[in-house]
Amino acid sequence: MSFTMRNYRPTTFFSGIPIIDLSKPDSKRALVKACEELGFFKVVNHGVPMEFISRLESKALSFFSLPLSEKEKAGPPNPFGYGNKSIGPNGDVGWLEYLLFTINQDSFSQRFLSVFGHNPEEFRSALNDYISAVKKMACEILEMMADGLRIQPRNVFSKLLMDEQSDSVFRLNHYPPIAGIQTLNSNNMIGFGEHTDPQIISVLRSNNTSGLQISLGENNWVSVPPDQNSFFINVGDSLQVMTNGRFKSVRHRVLANSMRSRVSMIYFGGPPLSEKIAPLPPLMKEKEESLYKEFTWFEYKRSAYNSRLADNRLHHFEKV
Numbered sequence: 260m261s262f263t264m265r266n267y268r269p270t271t272f273f274s275g276i277p278i279i280d281l282s283k284p285d286s287k288r289a290l291v292k293a294c295e296e297l298g299f300f301k302v303v304n305h306g307v308p309m310e311f312i313s314r315l316e317s318k319a320l321s322f323f324s325l326p327l328s329e330k331e332k333a334g335p336p337n338p339f340g341y342g343n344k345s346i347g348p349n350g351d352v353g354w355l356e357y358l359l360f361t362i363n364q365d366s367f368s369q370r371f372l373s374v375f376g377h378n379p380e381e382f383r384s385a386l387n388d389y390i391s392a393v394k395k396m397a398c399e400i401l402e403m404m405a406d407g408l409r410i411q412p413r414n415v416f417s418k419l420l421m422d423e424q425s426d427s428v429f430r431l432n433h434y435p436p437i438a439g440i441q442t443l444n445s446n447n448m449i450g451f452g453e454h455t456d457p458q459i460i461s462v463l464r465s466n467n468t469s470g471l472q473i474s475l476g477e478n479n480w481v482s483v484p485p486d487q488n489s490f491f492i493n494v495g496d497s498l499q500v501m502t503n504g505r506f507k508s509v510r511h512r513v514l515a516n517s518m519r520s521r522v523s524m525i526y527f528g529g530p531p532l533s534e535k536i537a538p539l540p541p542l543m544k545e546k547e548e549s550l551y552k553e554f555t556w557f558e559y560k561r562s563a564y565n566s567r568l569a570d571n572r573l574h575h576f577e578k579v
């Protein structure tokens with residue numbers, strides 16, 4: 260490497276990220292172990308066509324390279340639309356710009372369509388192809404989890420994503436490079452602040468730029484080596500509750516300490532709004548009690564949108 264900048268420290272990558280091969284039925288045990296220990300893993304042989312990934316990435320890049328005034332026509336993200344630096348409704352900020360979509364309702368409103376140039380249908384179809392393939396993979400993973408946990412039916416988790424009313428979200432993030440900005444001195448400017456994801460499962464794909472970190476516990480952050488050909492999966496708060504704490508909803512963040520821009524796309528698989536989120540009875544041992552109060556996804560989401568990004572959102576729902 261030929262970086263001459265004085266304060267630049269190359270990233271040390273964590274080598275302990277579990278790798279799950281989706282083409283091997285045997286992977287289900289490793290998958291459960293990864294969810295219990297880290298709440299995070301990488302999947303290979305995932306079956307999502309590379310062409311879908313690169314097509315959407317290039318559409319996203321062409322959107323993000325539009326003049327700000329054009330992009331703003333798709334905003335503000337309240338909660339769906341274009342956002343720039345501001346995250347959520349409660350004052351959080353990060354070094355990024357993004358597009359947020361709902362999946363099942365039509366978030367391709369006129370506002371969106373107008374910013375995708377002369378051919379919005381091309382963007383819509385790139386988005387649909389990608390999301391359908393990633394959702395299918397997410398469901399396969401959730402079914403392997405149920406198998407690995409030895410619970411039935413094997414679609415206990417995946418049926419929530421497959422439900423017509425599933426409240427799933429999709430986000431395209433662009434973290435511009437920060438080279439040249441004085442804050443490089445600190446070497447840890449926040450791209451997207453630490454948080455856990457509220458949903459069941461999140462499926463992330465990014466280009467080859469580093470930045471993602473996961474927490475191994477109290478202030479112990481490790482950097483995830485980027486891999487543009489694989490997906491990274493994380494357990495969300497709802498899955499932690501459904502497994503009564505057996506699976507861990509991983510805290511993660513993105514640092515914008517890169518010389519290159521980072522583009523990521525994330526599918527957040529969530530349940531229908533009316534769904535009760537509670538530990539699954541077949542997972543409970545004799546006399547085991549739920550660690551959480553009863554709540555619906557609607558209630559959890561409402562409370563999430565009243566929280567700050569870094570808050571421990573499950574705390575509020577824990578039994579004392």
Ligand code: GA4
Pocket residue numbers: 338346347348349351359428430454455456457458527563564566567568
């Ligand atoms: C974190 C995970 C997803 O990106 C997201 C985020 C959402 C937003 O950006 O609007 C939230 C955040 C996320 C959790 C707490 C609330 C809501 C910003 C925020 C401060 C789309 C989601 O579902 O929850």
